[in-house]
Amino acid sequence: MRAVQVVRRMDEGENLESEGRLEQKPEGVVQVDKSRVASSFGRAAERYDSVAYLQRLVADQLLEWAQLSDVTGLVLDVGCGTGYVAKQVLRDYPALACLGLDIAEGMLQYAQRDQSNDAGKVHWLCADAERLPLADSSIAAAVSNFALQWCPNLSNALTEVFRVLVPGGRLLMTLPAHDTLRELKESWRRADTSYSHVNEFPDEERVLRDIAAGGLRVRRAARISRCAYYPSVVDLTMELKTLGAQNATLGRNRAMTSKRRYQDMLAHYERFRCANGKLPATWRILAFELEKPRD
Ligand SMILES: C[S@@+](CC[C@H](N)C(=O)[O-])C[C@H]1O[C@@H](n2cnc3c(N)ncnc32)[C@H](O)[C@@H]1O
Numbered sequence: 243m244r245a246v247q248v249v250r251r252m253d254e255g256e257n258l259e260s261e262g263r264l265e266q267k268p269e270g271v272v273q274v275d276k277s278r279v280a281s282s283f284g285r286a287a288e289r290y291d292s293v294a295y296l297q298r299l300v301a302d303q304l305l306e307w308a309q310l311s312d313v314t315g316l317v318l319d320v321g322c323g324t325g326y327v328a329k330q331v332l333r334d335y336p337a338l339a340c341l342g343l344d345i346a347e348g349m350l351q352y353a354q355r356d357q358s359n360d361a362g363k364v365h366w367l368c369a370d371a372e373r374l375p376l377a378d379s380s381i382a383a384a385v386s387n388f389a390l391q392w393c394p395n396l397s398n399a400l401t402e403v404f405r406v407l408v409p410g411g412r413l414l415m416t417l418p419a420h421d422t423l424r425e426l427k428e429s430w431r432r433a434d435t436s437y438s439h440v441n442e443f444p445d446e447e448r449v450l451r452d453i454a455a456g457g458l459r460v461r462r463a464a465r466i467s468r469c470a471y472y473p474s475v476v477d478l479t480m481e482l483k484t485l486g487a488q489n490a491t492l493g494r495n496r497a498m499t500s501k502r503r504y505q506d507m508l509a510h511y512e513r514f515r516c517a518n519g520k521l522p523a524t525w526r527i528l529a530f531e532l533e534k535p536r537d
Pocket residue numbers: 276279280283284294297298301320321322323324325326327343344345346349369370371372386387388389390392393
């Protein structure tokens with residue numbers, strides 16, 4: 243397949259901001275402002291790789307855990323960010339073609355500029371995982387690392403992946419789950435009951451329900467727990483900001499948080515300080531190998 247690079251803008255009339263704000267969500271669905279997701283990650287692109295060590299670790303584990311050696315054709319990386327996973331897939335399986343798809347144009351522009359590691363062979367597409375501009379049964383396999391938790395409606399995204407996969411095609415997916423950043427969440431909850439300050443991550447049952455609703459079958463599932471340690475809460479929040487993983491919940495406070503509330507949150511977080519003198523941040527990641535049944 244010839245290497246053609248494509249960066250497509252959203253279709254005219256697709257207004258992410260209004261979609262994010264106005265859509266009625268069924269109970270339990272994570273409420274996310276997609277326009278903020280796209281702009282935060284777009285701005286983060288230049289520095290994302292310098293702090294994405296957990297994302298890299300998990301991506302490498304995923305690709306080792308679920309091999310793509312039996313796949314021929316086009317592999318889709320959903321929420322590809324700077325394109326690490328897509329590029330790794332091409333490094334490990336040079337005969338495959340790869341399409342990196344992301345909602346943040348800034349991420350794709352950065353990914354496209356990097357010509358190392360066969361990056362020039364990846365195609366790039368700017369689109370929403372919940373509305374894939376791809377034909378039915380056109381994708382041999384899909385991967386998605388640390389991305390689909392940003393979809394307000396995970397089952398929409400999984401239904402879309404199901405639609406575009408060939409029968410028997412697999413989706414290798416990781417996403418942080420409910421308990422992730424629980425220390426930060428609890429500290430904010432104690433300091434400020436009016437607003438959400440931390441992104442919501444879907445719980446395991448919800449993810450399993452959404453997988454089933456999308457029509458995909460679980461071949462294998464795994465949980466990965468990691469704890470990162472920081473000298474201070476500022477170090478943690480700076481890292482989240484550098485990753486582009488800022489609070490995009492619709493219930494966030496759009497004005498400045500008061501200094502007193504912020505200081506309260508810091509004081510609550512101190513209660514988690516460990517014997518190593520550092521503050522912990524928990525990550526609970528779910529990994530799945532999913533399949534579109536052949537019948
Ligand atoms: C934490 S980054 C992960 C990037 C990459 N997969 C990696 O492993 O480094 C999450 C990515 O998902 C993208 N994303 C979030 N919501 C999306 C959506 N609805 N459709 C497509 N991409 C989305 C973001 O723009 C961001 O680049």
